[in-house]
Amino acid sequence: MRAPKPFDPESCRSQFPILTEPPGGLPLHYLDNAATAQLPAAVLTAVRRHETMSRANVARGVHRLAEAATAAYEDARSAVAGYLGVTDADEIVFTGGTTASINLVAYSFGETLGPGDEVLVSELEHHSNLVPWQLLATRRGVALKVLPVTEEGRLDLDRLPSLVSKRTKLLALTHCSNVTGAITDIGPIVAAAKSVGARVLIDGAQRAPHGPLDLPALGIDFYALSGHKLYAPNGVGVLWGRRELLSKMPPFMGGGGMIAQVDLETGTSFADIPRRFEAGTPPIAQAVGLGAAVRWAQALDWAGIAQHEARLTGRILDGLGAIKGARVIGPTGLQGRLGVVSFTLDGVHPHDLCQWLDRKGVALRGGHHCAQPLAKRFGIAGTSRASLAPYNNDADIDALLAGLEDARKRFA
Ligand SMILES: Cc1ncc(COP(=O)(O)O)c(C=O)c1O
Secondary structure: OOOOOOOOOOHHHHOOOOOOOOHOOOOEEEEEOOOOOOHHHHHHHHHHHHHHHOOOOOOOOOHHHHHHHHHHHHHHHHHHHOOOOOOOHHHHEEEHHHHHHHHHHHHHHHHHHOOOOOOEEEEOOOOHOOOHHHHHHHOOOEEEEEOOEEOOOOOHHHHHHOOOOOOEEEEEEOOOOOOOOEEEOOOHHHHHHHHHHEEEEOHHHHHHHOOOOOHHHOOOOEEEEEEHHOOOOOOEEEEEOHHHHOOOOOOOOOOOOEEEEOOOOOEEEEEEOOOOOOOOOOOOOHHHHHHHHHHHHHHOOOHHHHHHHHHHHHHHOOOOOOOOEEEEEEOOOOOOOOOOEEEEEOOEEEEHHHHHHOOOOOOOOOEEEOHHHHHHHHHOOEEHHHHHOOOOOOOHHHHHOOOOOOHHHHHH
């Protein structure tokens, strides 16, 4: 593959129509990328081209458009496999998003679990990687174990040995916290799982938008991600799973497209993976958009982006350090973290702060970020969160820090 061009933040930014021509001509400093990232022109063009030139259902029709749609959908699967370092594209299941991917595993893999079995989650998971396991626990009598979080907002991996045992069947943990930005060290998790024959599911919603991966090399078994955080449209996500596991798992949803043969007398047999897990009409244009997004992302200089984002993250952390009453929830240094920075400001509710900043064109997210157990752990109701993408620049950080200083004066 050709070496990527050195990263140029302004040329990257210029590829995002919503940033170059913000709606209503108002300033836009978009720092809510952990919730949903923006779409580059390459993705908008690919989706439009698909919808105007090859819109049809997939894997059913034999007419020209149906064949073009099927080819585009399968081409997107190959592109996603490439981005994730997966050689067998059939291991890529298109879903509705991270939540749908994790629920798929909780229901399907979860069918093999019962009383006496345990699933390990953590205190800093997004509700998407907690509630499906709580539902499984209720449904099948499986016990949930919870890995605690350190003061720095990281998984306390030192506690793994006391929480993992022969009863553990699955460790379901995040690759990067959507609140603290801490990146998980996967190695010790895989080692702990292997020592007892357990499987590992990683919630990649926050990590996947920050550069290509080599999932098989991580030694994990399942990985979940969302398209809309990865510069692609809403409504599509991915579950990657090892073939030997996926092909033994029962279907999660039944319907068209996921069967081999349906017979009212002899019963129904199911399609091979990935179709077995893609019941009904899949999100075709969205998947095509995701294929374009990962191809676009794969051509970027991620080492350059990491440096750029670390510099901007450092500016946010330093700026917060200088604001009276500001407290960072998560690592205060740049080691082992991504550009997701959560903080509180004394005497200011996160929603008020986010509304105040919105008037200055700064888009942040305020609240518990679907991680209520983590908020409880830190004794807070919620935080304000700034989260970066490659297209953010110094002007975004200037606007954020100036707005925070104003807010402190206004609300203090
Ligand atoms: C870490 C993490 N996991 C899961 C999700 C859920 O993603 P989705 O709503 O796209 O299914 C999110 C969304 O914010 C997230 O940040």
